[in-house]
Amino acid sequence: MPEKKFSILLVEDEENLHEALKLNLELEGYEITSAYDGPQALKAIQNEYFDLIIMDVMLPELDGISVSENIRLQGNEVPILILSAKNSSADRVLGLKKGADDYLTKPFNLEELLLRVNKLIFKSKQISSKEPVADEYNFGKNNINFKALEGTNKQGKKIALTKKEVMLLKLLIENKNEVVPREKILQAVWGYNVYPTTRTIDNFILNFRKYFEDDSRNPKYFHSVRSIGYKFTDN
Amino acid sequence: MPEKKFSILLVEDEENLHEALKLNLELEGYEITSAYDGPQALKAIQNEYFDLIIMDVMLPELDGISVSENIRLQGNEVPILILSAKNSSADRVLGLKKGADDYLTKPFNLEELLLRVNKLIFKSKQISSKEPVADEYNFGKNNINFKALEGTNKQGKKIALTKKEVMLLKLLIENKNEVVPREKILQAVWGYNVYPTTRTIDNFILNFRKYFEDDSRNPKYFHSVRSIGYKFTDN
DNA sequence: TGTTACTATCATAGATAAATGAAAATTTTA
DNA sequence: TAAAATTTTCATTTATCTATGATAGTAACA
Numbered sequence A, B: 001m002p003e004k005k006f007s008i009l010l011v012e013d014e015e016n017l018h019e020a021l022k023l024n025l026e027l028e029g030y031e032i033t034s035a036y037d038g039p040q041a042l043k044a045i046q047n048e049y050f051d052l053i054i055m056d057v058m059l060p061e062l063d064g065i066s067v068s069e070n071i072r073l074q075g076n077e078v079p080i081l082i083l084s085a086k087n088s089s090a091d092r093v094l095g096l097k098k099g100a101d102d103y104l105t106k107p108f109n110l111e112e113l114l115l116r117v118n119k120l121i122f123k124s125k126q127i128s129s130k131e132p133v134a135d136e137y138n139f140g141k142n143n144i145n146f147k148a149l150e151g152t153n154k155q156g157k158k159i160a161l162t163k164k165e166v167m168l169l170k171l172l173i174e175n176k177n178e179v180v181p182r183e184k185i186l187q188a189v190w191g192y193n194v195y196p197t198t199r200t201i202d203n204f205i206l207n208f209r210k211y212f213e214d215d216s217r218n219p220k221y222f223h224s225v226r227s228i229g230y231k232f233t234d235n
Numbered sequence C: 001t002g003t004t005a006c007t008a009t010c011a012t013a014g015a016t017a018a019a020t021g022a023a024a025a026t027t028t029t030a
Numbered sequence D: 001t002a003a004a005a006t007t008t009t010c011a012t013t014t015a016t017c018t019a020t021g022a023t024a025g026t027a028a029c030a
Helices: A015-027 A038-047 A064-073 A089-097 A110-127 A163-174 A182-190 A200-212 B015-027 B038-047 B064-073 B090-098 B110-128 B163-174 B182-190 B199-212
Strands: A007-011 A031-035 A052-056 A080-084 A102-105 A136-139 A142-145 A150-152 A158-160 A179-181 A222-225 A229-232 B007-011 B031-035 B052-056 B080-085 B102-106 B136-139 B142-145 B150-152 B158-160 B179-181 B222-225 B229-232
Touching: A007 A015, A007 A038, A015 A031, A015 A110, A031 A038, A038 A052, A038 A064, A052 A064, A052 A110, A064 A080, A064 B163, A064 B182, A080 A110, A102 A110, A142 A163, A163 A182, A163 A200, A163 A229, A179 A182, A182 A200, A182 A229, A200 A222, B007 B015, B007 B038, B015 B031, B015 B110, B031 B038, B038 B052, B038 B064, B052 B064, B052 B110, B064 B080, B080 B110, B102 B110, B163 B182, B163 B199, B163 B229, B179 B182, B182 B199, B182 B229, B199 B222
Parallel strands: A007 A031, A007 A052, A052 A080, A080 A102, B007 B031, B007 B052, B052 B080, B080 B102
Antiparallel strands: A136 A142, A142 A150, A150 A158, A179 A229, A222 A229, B136 B142, B142 B150, B150 B158, B179 B229, B222 B229
8 A cells, every 4th residue: 555645735826936835845745736826725625635735825816814714614624834925923913813823934944844844734643633432332222343344233133344334434433423524534434635526425324324223314323414524423 | 021012003194193193102102103195104014014003084195095995905904093084984984994993083082092092902912812712612501512513502402503504603703792794704604706695694693593592582692783794792 | 753764684485505315337355 | 257345326305505575673864
C-alpha cells in the first residue's frame, strides 16, 4: 500500500506565487489542489477532504476571511493557514477570530511556511484521536463483534459483516451522537480525498438498517442528516 | 512591556476643529494621525493600522461616507465615528449606523465625543476576543448540540436541526448581545451569490422561537431589531 | 392624534436537492 | 470461474428550503 499523502487546498490568486508554493509543497510530498478565488475554494471544500487549507486573505470575488467564516459555520474544523499581504494587526485579529489557525504575513520565508504547514497538519491529527471502541458493541438487542466480523440482530440471527461494513460501523459508533460528514466517512473508510458521485455510502447505511433496525423507515440508530452525513445514536 | 497607545485617524478639513480635537484626544492618551480630505484618509489607512477613525462627512474631494464605504469594501472593520452636520442626508448616516459604528451631530459636546471614542475602541477590542462557540450551548432550559445537529428544549423534547439552522444559530450565538444585520447573515450563511428574499431569514427565526421560546410573541432569546437584523441574548 | 408607509410574523404551498430502495453492473476474492 | 463484495444507476419519495400572501405591529409624519 502506498503511503498516503496529506492533501492541501491552496487558495491564492497570484499566478507566480501560486505555482511556486504548489511546486515546493509537492516536493515536500503533499498533494495540492488549486483554487484561485473564494467561490472556487468553497466549491472544492464541498467536494473534497483536505488536511489543511492555505489561503490568501486578498482574493477576487470573496475574501479569505469570509471563506474561513463560512467553512467554520458549516462545522468544518480543517486547519486554515492565512496568508496576508498587509502587515496590519487589524487583519490578524480579525482572521484569527474567524477561526484561522495560523497566520503568515507576506513576504514570508519559504522555510517558515513549510514548518507551519507541518505543525498544523500534525497538530490536527493529534487531537483527532478518539477513544477506540471495544471489540464488541451492543445496542438495543443487537450485537456487533468487530473482530469476528459478525453481528447478531434482535432475532438472534447472525449476520456476516464485511471489512468495509465493519470499518464504517466502527467509525459511526466511535462518533456516536455526532454527525459524521460524508467526506469524513470517505476519507476514513475509503481513503479517497475526492468525493465521487456515488451512493455507495448510502447503500451501506441501508444495509445496516436492514440488519439492525426494527423499522428501516424510522431508524432508531442510523440517522441520515440531510446534506451532511450520517449519525449513529443509541439511547 | 510598555503600554500601547491606541491610535486614531482624525479626518476633518476645518483647521480649528481639527486642532482642537487633536489636542484633546492626545491629552486623553491617544496617538493621532491627521488627514484633511478623503484621499489623504484612504492613503493613511493603506499604510497604518488604526484602532478608530473619526471622520467628518463633509470633506473636500471625497466625502466621508464614500471613504467609509471604501474602507468596508476592503474588508477592514475598524470602527468609524462619523461627524455630521444636522442637515446631512439621514439615509446615508443610517446606513452607516448599521455597521455598528457611531455618529455624532455637530455641534457636539467634547465630553460626549471622548466617551464615544472610548466606547468604540473598547467595544472593538472586546469583539476581537470572541471565541468560537463550543460543541454545546445552553440557554435557559434549552440545549443545542452543534455536532449532533440536535436541540433539546425546556420540556426535554429533542429537536433535529438542519444544516442551515445550525449555521444560523452558531452565527447568532457567536455574536450574542450584538445585532447581526440581515446582510451579514445572508453573507455568512447563504454565501456569496445567493440572494433569497429576506423572508427566508425570518422563517428561520420563527422556527427557533417555536423550538426554544416560552412565548414566541415575547421572545427572550431571539430578538428582531427592526430594519437591521436579529439579535440573540441570554441573560 | 390619526394616517400612511414600512417591516415583521406566521401559515401555507411550491420548488428543489438529497436520500431511498431495488436492481443491475462491475470488481475483487477465493 | 463462481461467488461475494462493492459500486453504479435510476425512478421514486421525502426533507428542507424558499416564496407568497394575509395580518398585525411599529415608526414616521403631518
